[in-house]
Amino acid sequence: MSLVGRKYSQALLEVAKEKGKTDEIYNQFKSIIEALDSNEKMWEILMLPSIEADEKKTIFENLFKGKIDGYLYSFLMISVDKNRVADLKNIFESFKDLYFVENNMVEATVVSAVALEEKDIKRLKEKLEKKYKKTVIIQSRIDQDIIGGLIVYVGDQIIDGSIRRKIAMIKNDLKEIRLQELGVN
Template structure:
């Protein structure tokens, strides 16, 4: 199944339902924070992700694991949502659902996500410079920065905002120079 098909069939309806619940209970920001915590947990523990996605692991075992790990760290409504995902055998899509929820939250608040790839970690001043540049380009209320480190770009940064990519990496400059010489 293609990613877009998974998105329209599984991820979007669950993320939309979560957003609807959050809006009706005035918990939009708290659920956003819960989603960020859950994504961090899944990133830190690939084993947890494998257990949750494994159809052989019993539903009761998955609920017990989630109960021990996250129940007291997230809102009770979010904990109930996770249990529904387990019951419906959709817990393996948790990361995608959380990412879709966060995207909907950014849209709701007028926040733009800028994915910044650099060869080394950016300083606070550099991050603020990127934030200001993206905010000027998009006229967004706010800019959220997601950073990645890729030593292969040699130097500079690659900024991706939606479908727009600004590649000011040294690797791209070398490639452009090579094309102009050829």
């Protein structure tokens, strides 16, 4: 988490809490980042040093004025004035971290070889919430290279129940057996 991201996100969270709008501002800020991420050209334009602050403000005004909370809109305008548009993603990530701590939440990324059914996601969510004693927000991703099973990332922890890992473990065990037979180990 960058120092700039932390500083700006803390300020935004304080205002959001003060006004009783933390959920609303979090969801709107997330939508803004997702909208900008879905339009790569927009990010490129906003990052150009040749684009004046007034022009960047006009872009934000056209995209978001009247559609998002006034405090969040003002925050975007301040980020333009302070030349922090390039830091918006980092600021959002810091804000999300603080928001999750504030609301006793954690994000889990679940990687599977095939799409999981809703009942399986629900069951996994319940187990993770019991283990971490937090509300778990699950993001799913498909990676056919894991062959089968699941890999779950929660914070800096990894729960690897993939077939690929199990095959690697068996392969390693077989190497160990061979070495033992030769008296090397």
